[in-house]
Amino acid sequence: MPRTGMEPVRRQALIDAAIEAIGARGSLDVTMADIAGRAGVSSALAHHYFGAKEALLAATMRHILAALGADARQALAAAASPRARVSAIIRVSFSPAQFRPEIVAAWLAFYVEAQRSAVLKRLLTVYARRLRSDLMSGLVRLMPRPAAARAAEGIAALIDGLYIRHALADRAPDAAAAVALVEDYLALQLAAAAGRAS
Amino acid sequence: MPRTGMEPVRRQALIDAAIEAIGARGSLDVTMADIAGRAGVSSALAHHYFGAKEALLAATMRHILAALGADARQALAAAASPRARVSAIIRVSFSPAQFRPEIVAAWLAFYVEAQRSAVLKRLLTVYARRLRSDLMSGLVRLMPRPAAARAAEGIAALIDGLYIRHALADRAPDAAAAVALVEDYLALQLAAAAGRAS
C-alpha cells in the first residue's frame, strides 16, 4: 500500500505517540515499549528509527517547539501593530493547540529533563530566546528598551508560571483567564511607560 | 555511642541527603542507594525507616514545605502593614534559604511527580492554597477583593514562573532581580487599584 518510504511516517507516528504517552504519564518516565505500542509498532522499530530513547525524546521536543514556532510566526504575520504582536504571542501560548494537558505536561517534564540532558537544555534555551525576541519585537516600539526588556521577562515568567500552575490543577484549562491575566500585566506596563514618558 | 534513639537523626539525615541528591540529579529520578550513601548509611536502613521510596520523597517534600512555611510565618509576624505582608511573602520566596539550586530543582521535580502521586499533589495543593491565602491577607486590605484575587494569582504565577526559569539558567540565582520584578508587578496593581478608586 505505501509507495513512499515508511521512515517519515513511522517517525511522526512515534513522536505523536510519545506526546500521548508523556501526557498520560505526566512525565518523561515512559518506556519505549509504551510509546511504540501507542504507535502500533514494536519497540524494536522505535529503536531502529531513532537509535536511542533520548533521540526520540529530543525529536519529540523539537516537534513541540516547531509547532509552537509555526503558530507564533503565523500569528505575528497577521499582527498589524507592535501592540498586536505582543498580544499575538500571548494568545498563541494559550491557544487550544498549545495549552493542552499533554503539551503542558510535556513542557514541564522537558524542563526537568533539561537539567540532565545538554541537548534538551539547548532546545529550551533556544525557545526562551525566541520567545524573548518575539516579545521584544513589539515591546521595543512601545516603550524604552530597558522597560521593554523587563516587561518581556515578566510576560515570559507569567506564561511559564501559568503553565506550571495549570499542570497542577486537574480542572479543564482556563485559557481565557490566563490570557486575561497576562494581558492585564501588559496593559499595566504600557500605561506605566506612557505615564513616565509624559 | 548514642544512647538516644537514632530514628529522628537518621530520618533527618536521609531527608537532607534526598534534597542533596535531587539537586545533584535535577529530578526525582534518584536511587535509594544514592540517597542512603549520601547520608552515610545503607539503602536497607532507608527502607527500614521510611518503608518505601515514595514515603521518603513525600517526607522530603513535607520538609521543604515546612521550612518555607516557617520562614513565611516569621516574615509575616514582622510585617507591620498589609503592604509589608505582601512584600514579606515575595521576599521569602526568593530568600537565600529557598531560592537555592537544589530547592528549586526539587520544586520542579515535585511538580512533575505530583501528576502521578496523589500524596504529592495534595501537598502541592496545600502549598498553593497557603501562598494564596498569605498573599490575600495583605492584598485584601489594599484593594477590592476581586482585584486582590487577580493580583494574588498573578504574583503566584510570577513566582512559579521565575522559579522554573531559574532552574533552566545555570548561572547563579538572581534573587534580587526576581524580587524586583514581582514587586514591580505589585506596585502596578496597587497603583491601578488606587486609580480606579479615585
Added chain:
DNA sequence: TTTTGTTGATTGACGGATCAATCAAAACTA
C-alpha cells in the same frame, strides 16, 4: 560482678521486576 537475655540499629546479599538496546530472522514489497 559476671552471665545471660533483650532490643534497637545496621548491613550485605539477593529475589523479582523493569527496561533500554541488540540481533537474527521473518514478513513484506518491488
Added chain:
DNA sequence: TAGTTTTGATTGATCCGTCAATCAACAAAA
C-alpha cells in the same frame, strides 16, 4: 531475487524492597 520493513527473543544493567544475620548497648538475673 534483492531490498526494505518489522518483530520476537534475548541480554545486560539497574533498582526497589526483603531477609537473615551481626553488632552494640542495656537490663535482668545469678
